[in-house]
Amino acid sequence: MARNTDGLSRERIVETAVELLDSAGESGLTFRALSARLKTGAGAIYWHVANKDELLAAATDGALAGVTAAGRTPEEAIRAVAIDVFDAIDAHPWIGGQLARLTSQRTTLRILERLGQQVQALGVPAEALFYAASALLNYILGVAGQNAANARAQTWGTTRSEVIGAESELWASLDPAEFPFARAIAGQLRDHDDREQFLAGIDLIIAGIKQTSEAGTTQTSESGIK
Template identity: 70%
Template sequence: MASRARHPDRREDALSQERIIEAAVEMLDAGGESALTFRALSATLKTGPGAIYWHVANKGELLTAAADAVLTGAMPATGAGEVPQDVIRAVALGVFDAIEAHPWIGEQMSQLSSQSTTLRIFERLGRQVQALGVPGPAQFDAASALLNYILGVAAQNAAMARSVQRGTDRAEVLDLVASLWTSLDTDEYPFLRNIAAQLRDHDDRAQFLAGVDLILAGIASRYPPA
């Protein structure tokens, strides 16, 4: 009996959820959310859509899994004896760097479907807030302030990164806005005119970390260690 001919482009290795997510992340990085379709993913993986649906129910679930995989990998490992402030900074920078490298995550983090990812970050921050000695009734507010700042600023930078991907030059945008601020009325906008040069030359990552440090300083001032 003649043996069945094999498709020359068909994958021979077993398809796993991890491989599907890995390929999805690559497609999202290259072309954004619109580039990720099950048809395109099937072609990349050299398999049929049914094999993918066996592991993920729909595109929304796949986007959530992809965001979760990237952010989980970006979270620093923690151990006993670490300084809570240092852990919070590391978590914050992990999220910031991950979203800067994968701008599509910024939009996913604002979706309810990404709640599991957000909860993991919130848990990491909350444990460090507890370690700082913040009283129980105030822990929610302190951890929420950190989470909202981290996700908000990271999402803003993701939006800028998506603009750069579409051909917009960050330096040109900042220069244009700084020039606009410089031209504002002196009496009505003295502050904006004064910081225009800082806007033009600032480093997003350094400014982001400065904001985290301001929140940490506020927490320490309001809830000093016993």
């Protein structure tokens, strides 16, 4: 096999690793497969990346490079971060598992930082900052990761609407005495959009955070009354 080290860079290696992860998952990302895809030797890759853990961390960081906190208000900025992460994990399902690894800690911290700055801008009391920001982070990573996992678990040849439709019919057929709530929302399950459901959860968390901020402001004002 011809060896080609021309133009080989860390960026090119990471881009190719992302492609392999997307097509074959973490088990398919080996230095042998990477070498074959890049048409170079493993030694040339090791010059740029020390080991697979470092490569996975770099690939995760690269796949999430587009996450921004763009928005005119803290609420808009939080939604922007949330949907960017949701879309990135939807496009690259392997990211969800990687963000739980210590090697991806800096990537997770960057997401937390973007969220935390907006939580601060909402005026949340200092003692509640950790809980508010971590609640957002855990919701975003958890729901986005579960959504991607559900998509991967879907039986080949079936569509999302078929799967959700069958589940909705099951809910509607449940015992009304034991599952009155599930029966009541069966139609909403059938018709819901995953992205809209995800953002509705973000809005609920933001509403709770704002109440915490308002409560803190009220307590501060009351403590200043003589």
